[in-house]
Amino acid sequence: xxxxxxxxxxxxxxxxxxxxxxxxxxxxxxxxxxxxxxxxxxxxxxxxxxxxxxxxxxxxxxxxxxxxxxxxxxxxxxxxxxxxxxxxxxxxxxxxxxxxxxxxxxxxxxxxxxxxxxxxxxxxxxxxxxxxxxxxxxxxxxxxxxxxxxxxxxxxxxxxxxxxxxxxxxxxxxxxxxxxxxxxxxxxxxxxxxxxxxxxxxxxxxxxxxxxxxxxxxxxxxxxxxxxxxxxxxxxxxxxxxxxxxxxxxxxxxx
Numbered sequence: 001x002x003x004x005x006x007x008x009x010x011x012x013x014x015x016x017x018x019x020x021x022x023x024x025x026x027x028x029x030x031x032x033x034x035x036x037x038x039x040x041x042x043x044x045x046x047x048x049x050x051x052x053x054x055x056x057x058x059x060x061x062x063x064x065x066x067x068x069x070x071x072x073x074x075x076x077x078x079x080x081x082x083x084x085x086x087x088x089x090x091x092x093x094x095x096x097x098x099x100x101x102x103x104x105x106x107x108x109x110x111x112x113x114x115x116x117x118x119x120x121x122x123x124x125x126x127x128x129x130x131x132x133x134x135x136x137x138x139x140x141x142x143x144x145x146x147x148x149x150x151x152x153x154x155x156x157x158x159x160x161x162x163x164x165x166x167x168x169x170x171x172x173x174x175x176x177x178x179x180x181x182x183x184x185x186x187x188x189x190x191x192x193x194x195x196x197x198x199x200x201x202x203x204x205x206x207x208x209x210x211x212x213x214x215x216x217x218x219x220x221x222x223x224x225x226x227x228x229x230x231x232x233x234x235x236x237x238x239x240x241x242x243x244x245x246x247x248x249x250x251x252x253x254x255x
Contacts, residue, residue: 001074001075001125001126001169001205001206001208002206003025003028003029003030003075003202003205003206004028004029004030005029005030005031006025006030006031006074006075006125007030007031007032007033007034007072007073007074007075008025008030008032008033008034008073008074008075008076008077009033009034009036009053009066009070009073009075009076009077009115010022010025010033010034010035010036010077010079011036011037011055011057011077011078011079011080011111012036012037012079012080012081012130013035013036013037013042013079014037014038014039014042014043015042015180016178016180016194017079017130017175017178017180017194017197017198018035018037018079018080019035019194020194020195020197020198021077021079021130021198021201021202022035022046022047022050023047023195023198024195024198024199024201024202025075025077025202026047026048026049026050027047028202030049030075031049032049032050032051032072033047033049033050033051034050034051034053034070034073035050035051035052035053036053036054036055036057036066036080037052037053037054037055038054038055038056039054040052040054053066053070057078057080057103057107057108057110057111058102058103058106058107058110060110063110063111063114064114066114067114067115067117067118070118071118071121071122072122073115073118073119073122073125074119074122074123074124074125074126075125075126075128075205076111076112076115076119076125076126076127076128077128077130077201078108078111078112078127078128078129078130079130080103080107080108081103081104081130081149082099082100082102082103082104082145083100083142083145084096084097084099084100084142084144084145085141085142085145086142086143086144086145086241087140087141087142087143087144087240087241088140088143088144088147089143089241090241091144091241096144097144097147097148100144100145100147100148101144101147101148101151103148104145104148104149104151104152105148105151105152105155108129108152108155109152109155109159112127112129112155112159115127116159116162116163116166116168119163119166119168120163120166120167120168123167124166124167124168124169125167125168125169126168126169126170126171126205126208127159127163127168127169127170127171128170128171128173128201128204128205129152129156129170129171129172129173130173130175130201131149131152131153131156131172131173131174132146132149132174132175133174133175133176133213133215133217133218133221133222134146134149134236135149135150135152135153135174136150136153136174136221136222136225137221137225137232137233137236138150138236139236139239140236140237140239140240140241141239141240141241142241143241153172153174156170156172157172160210169208169210170210171201171204171205171209171210171211171212172210172211172212173200173201173204173212173214174211174212174213174214174218175192175197175200175213175214175215175218176190176191176192176213176214176215176216176217176218177189177190177191177192177215177217178191178192178193178194178197178215179191179192179193179194180194189217190216190217192214192215192216196214196215197214197215200212200214201214
């Protein structure tokens with residue numbers, strides 16, 4: 001897919017990777033980029049080709065309205081996400097897991113369902129879902145987040161199969177830890193820059209790729225899953241959650 005001249009909609013653009021994706025799409029010549037976010041207070045300093053858009057991907061009526069009001073979209077980038085940084089058993093209750101599934105899985109799915117018909121009417125296009133390499137090998141320190149992203153990865157594969165006949169490509173982008181608020185709880189782990197992640201995503205979009213790991217750590221995980229999957233799973237299993245649920249971890253919402 002050619003980014004130059006396309007009309008894109010990107011979710012979760014208030015900061016972090018999402019904001020850099022908007023910048024990169026504009027730099028590559030997108031004719032218009034809808035920069036979607038829940039709170040337009042984060043809409044400052046957008047590029048001229050970007051248009052701020054209020055959107056909560058967990059509200060069905062809002063998603064449907066945005067899709068009907070923006071029939072020109074040819075590229076959908078699902079970047080919005082939530083990370084409560086909690087283990088699956090260490091958490092006090094299921095609140096974190098439900099929030100992550102609601103945003104990372106159901107919200108992304110809702111956007112795919114709403115915009116697949118839009119892309120079809122425009123002759124095809126592309127859906128790019130920004131996930132994480134821990135969708136393939138989970139880290140227990142943020143176990144419920146990893147589980148929600150793993151569900152989104154499988155969903156992405158299914159969406160790809162369903163929209164292939166309409167000429168729409170679907171990308172699963174699997175970055176290593178990126179230096180944003182989402183990963184501030186991760187210590188001792190190398191982090192990629194948001195700018196580099198956005199550039200790699202756009203390159204993958206233009207190649208029409210299906211699934212792309214990004215970053216040294218993601219490439220290492222991908223290689224180890226082929227060479228010694230048991231070893232890489234043991235390595236990630238050592239990333240344990242906080243021992244006491246009373247210690248509240250950072251709860252990061254990039255929507």
